[in-house]
Amino acid sequence: NAGVTQTPKFQVLKTGQSMTLQCAQDMNHEYMSWYRQDPGMGLRLIHYSVGAGITDQGEVPNGYNVSRSTTEDFPLRLLSAAPSQTSVYFCASSYALAGGTSTDTQYFGPGTRLTVL
Amino acid sequence: DAKTTQPPSMDCAEGRAANLPCNHSTISGNEYVYWYRQIHSQGPQYIIHGLKNNETNEMASLIITEDRKSSTLILPHATLRDTAVYYCIVIGGTSYGKLTFGQGTILTVHP
16 A cells, blocks of 8 residues: 655745645545644644545634545645645545544555745 | 643653653544654654554553543654654544644654
8 A cells, every 4th residue: 555645845935826726545545634833833733534535624624625535545635825834734534433433543645745935 | 532641751761761851632533542753854654543452562662641632652662763753643433534734743752
């Protein structure tokens, strides 16, 4: 298994540009999430998904869109990049435990380092 | 999910045990204690989790107090590669795969 993969590893954007950060997992996990981590800070949840076709907002969703058309993929779209979105973005996935509301161990990707000028 | 409190930083000598505390005094009966770590610039990595009993795996041991209001992660023989930020996270029955990360503890292992 490749686990959780993210592309690109690095990206530089100009203010106002849009782009999509890719995330894929090959473990057939139901749950997938996107986090951002600003320098010296902990991770903050942007959006999450409990299955194909189902997404919801996390703590800091503004300026980002997500969709989940397949179990494997969970792309994150920046609609109009701003310097405040300069950060490291991590994608994660996990199984749903029995009952479907809680989760087992989460697996994180290597991250995408985004700079917005 | 219950809030956690961890010391901002700790030091440990290589080869010695590292004991990282976490306070979660508002934990409820169906909430688990999870530990993750993040080595510089990498994605967080799962270490161990527990409900009420002490747990051990190949990476670490987790000691949870009887009242479940605090726990300690033990790295029995710390190495330089264990230098990382360690996060204690309480996850309940309705987490839906969401983790709430605090500031964590920066563990520095020195020679």
